Amino acid sequence: MADNVKPKVRVPKTATAGEAFTIKTLISHPMESGQRKDGDGNVIPRSIINRFTCDFEGENVIDMTMEPAISTNPYVEFEAMVPANGTMTFTWYDDDGSVYTETKDIEVS
Amino acid sequence: MKRTGLLQAAGLIGLIAMATTATAQDDNQLVVNGEIEMITDAPAPENIGGLKTIYSGWRFRQSEMQALQMDDFENPGAYAIDEGVEMWATAEGSEGKSCASCHEDIEDSMAGVRAVYPKWNESKGQVMTLAQQINDCRTEQMGAEAWKYDGGDMTSMEAAISLQSRGMPVNVATDGPVAETWAKGEEIYYTRYGQLELSCANCHEDNYDNYIRADHLSQGQINGFPAFRIKTGKLTQTHNRFKGCVRDTRAETFSPGSDEFVALELYVASRGNGLSVEAPSVRP
Amino acid sequence: MKFTRRNTMLMAFGATAAAMLPARAMASVEDIVAAFTGGADVGSEGLTLTAPEIAENGNTVPIEVSAPGAVSIMVLATGNPTPGAATFNFGPLAGSQAASTRIRLAGTQDVMAIAKMADGSFVQVTQEVKVTIGGCGG
Numbered sequence: 001m002a003d004n005v006k007p008k009v010r011v012p013k014t015a016t017a018g019e020a021f022t023i024k025t026l027i028s029h030p031m032e033s034g035q036r037k038d039g040d041g042n043v044i045p046r047s048i049i050n051r052f053t054c055d056f057e058g059e060n061v062i063d064m065t066m067e068p069a070i071s072t073n074p075y076v077e078f079e080a081m082v083p084a085n086g087t088m089t090f091t092w093y094d095d096d097g098s099v100y101t102e103t104k105d106i107e108v109s
Numbered sequence: 110m111k112r113t114g115l116l117q118a119a120g121l122i123g124l125i126a127m128a129t130t131a132t133a134q135d136d137n138q139l140v141v142n143g144e145i146e147m148i149t150d151a152p153a154p155e156n157i158g159g160l161k162t163i164y165s166g167w168r169f170r171q172s173e174m175q176a177l178q179m180d181d182f183e184n185p186g187a188y189a190i191d192e193g194v195e196m197w198a199t200a201e202g203s204e205g206k207s208c209a210s211c212h213e214d215i216e217d218s219m220a221g222v223r224a225v226y227p228k229w230n231e232s233k234g235q236v237m238t239l240a241q242q243i244n245d246c247r248t249e250q251m252g253a254e255a256w257k258y259d260g261g262d263m264t265s266m267e268a269a270i271s272l273q274s275r276g277m278p279v280n281v282a283t284d285g286p287v288a289e290t291w292a293k294g295e296e297i298y299y300t301r302y303g304q305l306e307l308s309c310a311n312c313h314e315d316n317y318d319n320y321i322r323a324d325h326l327s328q329g330q331i332n333g334f335p336a337f338r339i340k341t342g343k344l345t346q347t348h349n350r351f352k353g354c355v356r357d358t359r360a361e362t363f364s365p366g367s368d369e370f371v372a373l374e375l376y377v378a379s380r381g382n383g384l385s386v387e388a389p390s391v392r393p
Numbered sequence: 394m395k396f397t398r399r400n401t402m403l404m405a406f407g408a409t410a411a412a413m414l415p416a417r418a419m420a421s422v423e424d425i426v427a428a429f430t431g432g433a434d435v436g437s438e439g440l441t442l443t444a445p446e447i448a449e450n451g452n453t454v455p456i457e458v459s460a461p462g463a464v465s466i467m468v469l470a471t472g473n474p475t476p477g478a479a480t481f482n483f484g485p486l487a488g489s490q491a492a493s494t495r496i497r498l499a500g501t502q503d504v505m506a507i508a509k510m511a512d513g514s515f516v517q518v519t520q521e522v523k524v525t526i527g528g529c530g531g
Contacts, residue, residue, distance in 0.1 A: 006191070010182050020488025028188045030342075033497070035474055060484025062492065067477035069470045071453045071495040072342045073185050078481070079488025173445050173455050185453070323525035325449075339450040357529050393449045 005029055007102040009090050017108045020079040023054065023061075027092050027100065033068035049074055051093040056106075057086040084108050139167050139387070142181055145276040151383035156283060159314040165384050166327040166336075166392055169318070174339070177391040186268065186337030186389030189261075189344040193269025196262065202253030208266075211250060216273055223274035223386050227375040229286045236290040238371055239267055240346065258366035259346040268335045268344055271388035278385055279332050281378045294376025297369055303360030309377075324393075329354075330381040331374070333390025344389060347374055422469060422476045422505070429467050429480075429507055430515045440466070440516040442506040451498040451524040459491035460508035460516060466490070467509075471519070472502025498524050 010024040027049065034046025048068055054061040061080040080088070085108050092100040139147040149165040157163070167175060181187045197215050200207040212218040226239040237245070240263055244255040256263040283291045298309045312321060313329030320326065334347045348365035351373060355362040363369040440460040448454045458466045458481065468478040481492045490508075498504070503519045510516065 004188075004192075006188065008182065022488075024182055026182065033475075055484070056486050059486050060482075061486045061488075062484060063482040064492070064494075065480040065482075067479060068475055069473050069478035069496045069498075071497050073188070075183065075493075075495050077493040079491065080486055081488040082486060171445065171447065171449050174449055176455075177453075321529070324529050339453045342452060354529065 005094070005098070005100055007090065007092060007100050009088075009102050009104055011088060011104040011106060014107045014109050015082055017083055018081055020081045022077065022079055023088075024075070024077045025052070025054075025090060025102075026073060026075050027052075028073050029092075029094075031068070031070055031072050031074060035068065047095050049092045049094050052076060053091045054078070054080065055089045055091075056080065056082050061088075082106055082108060135168060135172075137168065137172070137175060139165070139175070139179065139385075141179055141275070147276060147385040147387060148278060149384065151278075154283075154379060154382045157380050159310060160328065160380070163330065163381060163384060164317075164328055165381075165387060165390075166330055166333055167387065167390060169325050169327040170392070174391055174393065178387070184337065184389060184391060185339075185342075186335070186344050186391060189265040189268050189335070189337075190272055190389060193265040193267070193272075196266055197269060200251075202247065202251035204250065204252040206251045208246065211246075215269065219270045219273040221274050221277055223271040223388065224277045224280050226281065227287075227371060227378060228282060231286075236287050236371060236375055238347075238366075238374055239270065240348075241366065241371070243267065243270075258364075259349040259352075261343070264335045264344045264346045264349075267346060268389050271335065271386060274386040275388065276385050278383050279378060279381045281375060281382060283375075283379045283382075287375060290372045291375050291379065293369075294372035294374070297373045298376055301358075302355055303358030305358045307358040309354070309373075328380070329377065330384060331377050332381040332384040333387035333392065335388055336390040336392045339391070339393050347377075422471045425467075425469060425476060426505075426507060426517075429509070433513075433515050435507065435515045435517045437516060437518060439510070440506060440508040440518050442468075442504065442518045442520050444504050444520050444522050446521075447523045447525060448498065449525055451500065453495045454498050454504075454522060454524075455493065455495050456504060457491065457493040458506045458508070459489070460510070461490055462511050463490040463508040463516075464511055465509045466492070467507045468494075468496070469505040469507075470496060470498055470502060471505050473497070473499045478504075498522055500524050 005028055007027040012021050015021045029049050032044055032047040036044045038044050046068060050066050052064045052066060062078050066074060088104045088106055090102045139149050149168050151163050153160040153163050167178060177183050194215060197208045227236050230237045240258055243266055247253040248255050301308045309329060312326050317326050317328045331347050335344045338345045348370045351370050352362045352365060443457040458468060460466055465480055465482040467480040469476045470478045478496045479494055483490045501523045503521050505519045507515060507517045
């Protein structure tokens, strides 16, 4: 597992049912592209987060495939809408098999 | 006047193209998180000869990069801050102390600190940078090992401390006991180094707002340091940036933490007296 | 091996093919597009790609894609050694069929976005992003 991988998510605490709101996510990860070489000229193996998903109570909001062209500390911004109170789950999948998750509760007014 | 004319250096003419499509330092206003209003231009301090107005490096960046600094959530340098704050409360060394053992809450005790560094240390009888003061605390108070001057731990701690002064105007002393060091820094600033025979002033005073090849030259202000550099993908410490600049003149550089860079930091910091502390800023 | 005229010509052909290798990256853009669209016709209306005209540094280039009614949107950095950048698949709770991220560009190149719409049709747009080196060598 890459060192110091920390997910951060910004979601409004309250939302209106059926109305879109913005979600911002960021995770600290080097996203080693597999294209770089170390000081001795050896290729540094690829090590990236290759997938990111956001679900609300089992229903999908977004499912994103990430390739080596995604920048260090991947940032993703998108919109969601929810029908009722519940928990939003964010999941990042690492090349090395690690899975990082973050959850946020949302109240619908 | 120590400032040498641009035309003296024939090589420089080739390097710096008089920009016809310059975006100029723009009029955008920097407000971070929708609440911290930054001063990004100010009248030049009286003892700074070559400038009328001082501008933060932020003003020379493209709007996409400017935006990264306007919201901590989007600022890629913010992670280092979290690390710094964590280390603040982590005991290390033979005395079993952390920074917090003496200084307690970082938000209260460190507010305003960044804005006045480098500053005179009476007991040491010398000008000290914030990094030197941090290492002094580590070795003298905590019984811990000194950090590498421009290493990751130091840069994160400096950033966490600097954050507590964010928005406050830089206000380093230039007279009294620091006058000698300040003058030495000024001399370094106007001295041409390296095979390209460039002084700091050649780029950052004579030619700010012009392009050096594809790079939009700023005034080289350090009010935003430590700065997250897109190029390296990490937070960068002032002396590390100095080193890169001097190396680009094809000179042997001074070392981070050297007397020369301490003096230069004091002088360059004073050129930004009046601009807001911005750390962590975002730069190319 | 005897160097017959025929063999020599074949070898020359091989050398030419080897010399053309850099062009393979473009071919693989076509492959990726073909795999995504299944070779279907591609329109040009209904998809917006927002990217800076000039990026001060290729390491972090902000991009945004938006295609109301899309099922998924793929983004390609056509001039990168591996052109794939991201594919956004929108679920039933997506508030819009739009997303932003930050990508790496190896140099000045066309960034391409292709959206698969709900009716199975495809839309494609490209935008050139000029990448400057930025930040001096320091």
